[in-house]
Amino acid sequence: MSHSAEGAAHGSVKSYLIGFVLSVVLTAIPFLIVMTGNFSKATTFYSVIALAVVQIVVHLKYFLHLDFSVRGRMDTFAFLFTALIIVMVVGLSIWIIYSANAMMM
8 A cells, every 4th residue: 555645735644643642531521520520610611611622623633634734734724824814804893892882872
């Protein structure tokens, strides 16, 4: 079985398994934090947010194969640019709707 240039961008089974295990762990920890209720609301909130950000990074690395190597740099910049545009469109839409609602009141 030969490896082509097209298949070189995909990860190995080991890489996918590592990503899957990390994703499950990073989902189970916030679930347990919320369900046990041992922490304050603020600690719970910031813990869930921090673990969500870590899980996003895991998904980008292990499933989307985005990195800053020479080969993957352009894909990573394209993804970051797309994310920036989406955040701007959603954020500015919310701002416009909030401002229009404030002017109507």
